[in-house]
Ligand SMILES: CC(=O)N[C@H]1[C@@H](OP(=O)(O)OP(=O)(O)OC[C@H]2O[C@@H](n3ccc(=O)[nH]c3=O)[C@H](O)[C@@H]2O)O[C@H](CO)[C@@H](O)[C@@H]1O[C@H](C)C(=O)N[C@@H](C)C(=O)N[C@H](CCC(=O)O)C(=O)O
């Protein structure tokens with residue numbers, strides 16, 4: 437990136453088409469930097485006063501003025517020395533998105549932008565799109581729950597969709613790194629809080645919707661969740677929708693984009709037909725025929741109906757880039773997503789996978805899907821996080837007890853709680869079913885048990901951790917990557933032979 441002073445911009449140029457009122461100070465300021473965090477404020481900067489979930493950024497107005505901030509963007513009136521320019525807008529977050537886009541030189545206009553929204557499938561689909569596009573010679577940036585990827589650089593994520601300032605900064609870095617496209621997860625929170633305002637997506641995707649993310653600091657009810665997801669389709673040129681999804685009409689309400697659909701439904705523009713489950717040595721997959729806007733067969737080493745949806749979505753997107761069926765087939769055959777039904781080879785006889793399913797809804801959908809493969813036994817290993825709702829423990833216990841042939845209850849981020857107490861809560865849920873279980877508090881020992889007791893034809897799921905590579909105990913994160921644990925167990929087995 438250029439040095440910050442080389443980036444200096446005129447205030448008026450940053451405000452562009454925004455509606456605002458100048459409450460005090462002059463409009464002829466040259467801005468040295470922009471920030472929404474008072475701790476990063478410096479002489480000559482523009483500071484956004486954002487009303488957050490924990491604090492109100494207006495409370496830092498005096499502090500940033502003392503640090504020499506030139507301009508404040510506010511919703512409410514603030515008292516600061518008269519030389520500080522104060523600009524009032526209706527919504528500081530929306531203004532931050534527009535000003536950040538201008539600050540970074542509207543990088544979205546130099547990229548083909550793809551935004552994916554929906555309750556499930558966002559992360560998986562972003563990686564599938566990136567794999568297909570890169571296999572066809574594009575350079576594609578990615579922003580999502582796990583990380584932001586800019587060329588070789590990977591930045592771990594705090595949010596699925598970062599604040600608008602970061603979105604625009606990452607876009608600018610992508611342009612500089614030679615990317616021609618970006619695929620990003622667009623959460624409903626992101627849409628609600630204007631994190632993706634200030635530009636128009638080339639392509640917007642709707643995967644599906646189920647009640648989720650409803651509660652304090654998220655959405656007040658399902659209607660609000662629906663409304664926020666639908667906002668993407670007033671902000672993209674082409675919208676690609678799951679024709680089979682519930683509430684599609686509500687999502688389409690007020691859309692301003694061109695509409696395309698995908699799914700199993702006969703009326704979908706891009707369809708999956710003749711779906712077949714595929715089982716290999718220690719692997720599971722799915723094969724189907726793509727019909728409609730494109731026509732060719734596909735095979736993918738990811739299991740279940742939702743893998744059809746995710747790959748079909750990726751195909752629908754990549755069609756707009758003119759990617760050939762041969763390139764799509766090749767990329768999908770190699771595609772793997774970290775911690776999302778990620779198969780790890782431990783035996784030719786049974787299949788083991790790591791999956792991020794960490795609530796009852798995703799665990800139920802995963803186990804139901806896997807049962808379609810008619811395994812000898814479905815074995816589910818999981819734990820639940822400490823300092824979180826107990827309900828999740830009862831519910832996940834009940835789901836696993838009902839659907840798995842054996843549950844291995846273990847630990848997962850106990851935080852400040854005693855792991856055994858969390859396990860006891862999970863047992864209450866399993867107790868409502870006839871499900872068989874064992875409890876092994878240490879996660880590595882639990883995984884070793886799963887591997888050593890694997891029977892031919894079993895499917896073993898290590899649920900909950902997915903891409904996470906730590907265990908959080910009493911405020912500290914200890915390194916713990918299930919892939920590493922599995923390799924250690926296999927290595928120890930070799931030495932003990
Ligand atoms: C509820 C919520 O959206 N919180 C996000 C928010 O924090 P916040 O609103 O609490 O901010 P705050 O701490 O109240 O501060 C308000 C303002 O004062 C500023 N401030 C604060 C302290 C200070 O000393 N000086 C200062 O200037 C802050 O920089 C901010 O501008 O801004 C933070 C920084 O950008 C986010 O990381 C944080 O996300 C938290 C981690 C979160 O859990 N968010 C969830 C609700 C979320 O956004 N989830 C979605 C969906 C995920 C999914 O689909 O699975 C996501 O996109 O991640």
Ligand SMILES: Nc1ncnc2c1ncn2[C@@H]1O[C@H](COP(=O)(O)OP(=O)(O)OP(=O)(O)O)[C@@H](O)[C@H]1O
Pocket residue numbers: 554555556557558559560561581596621643644742743745746775776777791792793798801802
């Ligand atoms: N299209 C889909 N429909 C239903 N379930 C899915 C779908 N895709 C993946 N899943 C299941 O949900 C889990 C989460 O998938 P993924 O991370 O791709 O979704 P997401 O939208 O990013 O979710 P989150 O917001 O929870 O991170 C997967 O591990 C899998 O078990």
